[in-house]
Amino acid sequence: MAKSINEDVRVVVGIDFGTTFSTYAYAHKENKNDIFVNSDWKSFYGRSKTPTTLLYNEHLKLLEWGFSTLSGRQKKARGLHWIELFKLCLMKSAQKPTLPLRLDFETAISDYLHKLGDSIKQTLESKWPGLKFFSQVLLVLTVWEQVPAEYDKVAINIMRECALKANLIKIKESPYLIFTTEPEAASIHCMKNLKEYKLKIGDSFMVVDCGGGTVDLSTKILSEGEKLNEPIEQNGEDCGGSFVDKEFLKFLGKKVGQSAIEKVTKEHHGDLQRVIQEFWQFVKIPFTGESENFESYELNLVEICPVMMQYVDNGYKKKMEEDEWVVTIEFDDVQSMFDPVIEKILGLVRSQLGKREDCSAMILVGGFSESKYLQSRIKKEFSASMNNKIFVPPEPMVAIVKGAVKFGLNRGVIADRILKWTYGTDILTDLASNVFDTMVKKGTRVSVDEKVTRVYKPVSKDQMKIGFDLYTTNRDNAKFCNDPHVNLLGKFAINIPLNSDSRSILYSLCFGTEIQATATNIESGEKYETTFELDI
Structure with a gap:
C-alpha cells in the first residue's frame, strides 16, 4: 500500500x-x-x-x-x-x-x-x-x-x-x-501569471496543452490561498504537433513516392528526422497563415537527406532530377498540412467551452502552442468570447514539467477534483452476497481531504473481523463486486472484539492526493488506516 x-x-x-x-x-x-x-x-x-x-x-x-x-x-x-x-x-x-x-x-x-x-x-x-x-x-x-x-x-x-x-x-x-x-501541471505552472492576466478569485480559465502527440484541455477556477478548483471534467485527443509532421511526410511522399518515405523511415530513421526538423524549424513554427508574409521554402534533398535519392523510383525520379532534387513548399501546401489538425483542436476548445461558458481566459502551453498559425486561429475564433484574454506564457514548452515540480512541492495547490470513478465496498444483504455498496459516485467533485463515511456492522455475532475491500467502477449502477466492470483497488480488515456491545464500524474515505481509507471501531476507538492511489 x-x-x-x-x-x-x-x-x-x-x-x-x-x-x-x-x-x-x-x-x-x-x-x-x-x-x-x-x-x-x-x-x-x-x-x-x-x-x-x-x-x-x-x-x-x-x-x-x-x-x-x-x-x-x-x-x-x-x-x-x-x-x-x-x-x-x-x-x-x-x-x-x-x-x-x-x-x-x-x-x-x-x-x-x-x-x-x-x-x-x-x-x-x-x-x-x-x-x-x-x-x-x-x-x-x-x-x-x-x-x-x-x-x-x-x-x-x-x-x-x-x-x-x-x-x-x-x-x-x-x-x-x-x-x-x-x-493539471500546466495549470499549476500558469498560476504565477494569473495576476498578470488580470484574473481574480472566482474566475475560471482554460489551459490548452498542445503537445507533440496529444492536446489536453483543463478548466480551473482560481480560489483563495492560491488554490485551483476543477469545475468540469478535462478532455483531450490525439491531435498534437506531430500530426502536422505526418501531413508534411504525405506531401513529401507525393514528390518522391510513398515507398521512398517508407524505406527511409525503416532504414535511415535519423536522416528522415532531420528532414522533419528542417521543416519544423523553417516552415512549421514560422508559419503564420498570412500569405503575404509567406516565402516559398526550398527543401534541398541533396543537402538535407541525400540517402533518400537512392529509393526514388523512375516514376518520380525524372521530375525530381529536373527540379535538381529540390522540393518547393508553397503557402497552400503548408496550410493544408495544418488545417486538419487545427480544426480538431478548435473542436476540442468549443466542446470544453460548451461545458462552462463563463471561462475568463485561455492559456496555451506545450511545444505546438509556439505555432503562430495555431495561435492566430484560436484567437480569431475565441478572442471575442474571452475578452481578448488568450495568452502564451514564457517557455510554453516546459510549462508541464515545471508545474509537475510545483505540484510535488505543494500538493495542496489542487483544492478539489472531479472523481473519474465510482467507489464502493462489498456487503452482505438478506438476498445476496458480494453486493456493491456505493460510497461516492463518479463525476462528484470532492475537496482535498474531504471525507465520505458509512457505518457497517458484522453479519454474525461470532464474527471477529470485518473486511473493507475498496472497489471502483466506471458505471453508476453497479450491483455486484464481481461484475465485469468492477475492479478491486485494495483490501484490509479490522478486528471486532466479541464482548463488544456496539460492534459498529465507521468506514471513511478521504480524497486528498491519495485516498486514505479508515475503519474505526466506534466503541473501542481501534482504528486501521491505509492509503490507495487516487486515479486522476
Whole structure:
C-alpha cells in the first residue's frame, strides 16, 4: 500500500514523459522558486527536451536513446529498430506504433525511463553530492488526461511497474513516485501569471496543452490561498504537433513516392528526422497563415537527406532530377498540412467551452502552442468570447514539467477534483452476497481531504473481523463486486472484539492526493488506516 511521503524528501523532480519529446526539471525544497529544467540534451530540437525515441539492434539490445538515436552513428548497421510513439500504447489509440516482434511496449517504456533516470541521478549527484535518490527525492510523473476512464488505472499501474524496472523506485507502491495530469501541471505552472492576466478569485480559465502527440484541455477556477478548483471534467485527443509532421511526410511522399518515405523511415530513421526538423524549424513554427508574409521554402534533398535519392523510383525520379532534387513548399501546401489538425483542436476548445461558458481566459502551453498559425486561429475564433484574454506564457514548452515540480512541492495547490470513478465496498444483504455498496459516485467533485463515511456492522455475532475491500467502477449502477466492470483497488480488515456491545464500524474515505481509507471501531476507538492511489 502507498503511504504518505516521507519528511526526508529534499528534492522534487518533475518528469514530462511525452509522446514525442521528454524532459525533467527539479528543485530543492529549501529553494522552491528555483526550478531547473535540464538543458544538456545537445539536441537540434532545442535544449529543453529530447526525443522520446529508442534505437535497438537486430537482437533487440538497446543501442541509443533520445537525441543520440538520430546522430547517424549507426548508419552502416543492419536490422536496426527505431522506436517512437510507444507511449501511445498505454491507451486505446488508433495511432499506436507497430513494434518489432518480441519487443513489448512495457519494455520500451522501461528502457526509456531507465536512461532518463540515469540522467536524473547524474544531474542530482553533481548538484547535491550525497543526496539519497530513493529516500530523499520525490518523483512526479505526468500522465495525459484523455486516457479512457476504464483504462487509466491500468495505465498508471503499468507506469509504476515500468518505473520499478527502470530503477526509479525500490518497490512498486513507493510513495516517492506520484502522478499528476499534464493539464493539471500546466495549470499549476500558469498560476504565477494569473495576476498578470488580470484574473481574480472566482474566475475560471482554460489551459490548452498542445503537445507533440496529444492536446489536453483543463478548466480551473482560481480560489483563495492560491488554490485551483476543477469545475468540469478535462478532455483531450490525439491531435498534437506531430500530426502536422505526418501531413508534411504525405506531401513529401507525393514528390518522391510513398515507398521512398517508407524505406527511409525503416532504414535511415535519423536522416528522415532531420528532414522533419528542417521543416519544423523553417516552415512549421514560422508559419503564420498570412500569405503575404509567406516565402516559398526550398527543401534541398541533396543537402538535407541525400540517402533518400537512392529509393526514388523512375516514376518520380525524372521530375525530381529536373527540379535538381529540390522540393518547393508553397503557402497552400503548408496550410493544408495544418488545417486538419487545427480544426480538431478548435473542436476540442468549443466542446470544453460548451461545458462552462463563463471561462475568463485561455492559456496555451506545450511545444505546438509556439505555432503562430495555431495561435492566430484560436484567437480569431475565441478572442471575442474571452475578452481578448488568450495568452502564451514564457517557455510554453516546459510549462508541464515545471508545474509537475510545483505540484510535488505543494500538493495542496489542487483544492478539489472531479472523481473519474465510482467507489464502493462489498456487503452482505438478506438476498445476496458480494453486493456493491456505493460510497461516492463518479463525476462528484470532492475537496482535498474531504471525507465520505458509512457505518457497517458484522453479519454474525461470532464474527471477529470485518473486511473493507475498496472497489471502483466506471458505471453508476453497479450491483455486484464481481461484475465485469468492477475492479478491486485494495483490501484490509479490522478486528471486532466479541464482548463488544456496539460492534459498529465507521468506514471513511478521504480524497486528498491519495485516498486514505479508515475503519474505526466506534466503541473501542481501534482504528486501521491505509492509503490507495487516487486515479486522476
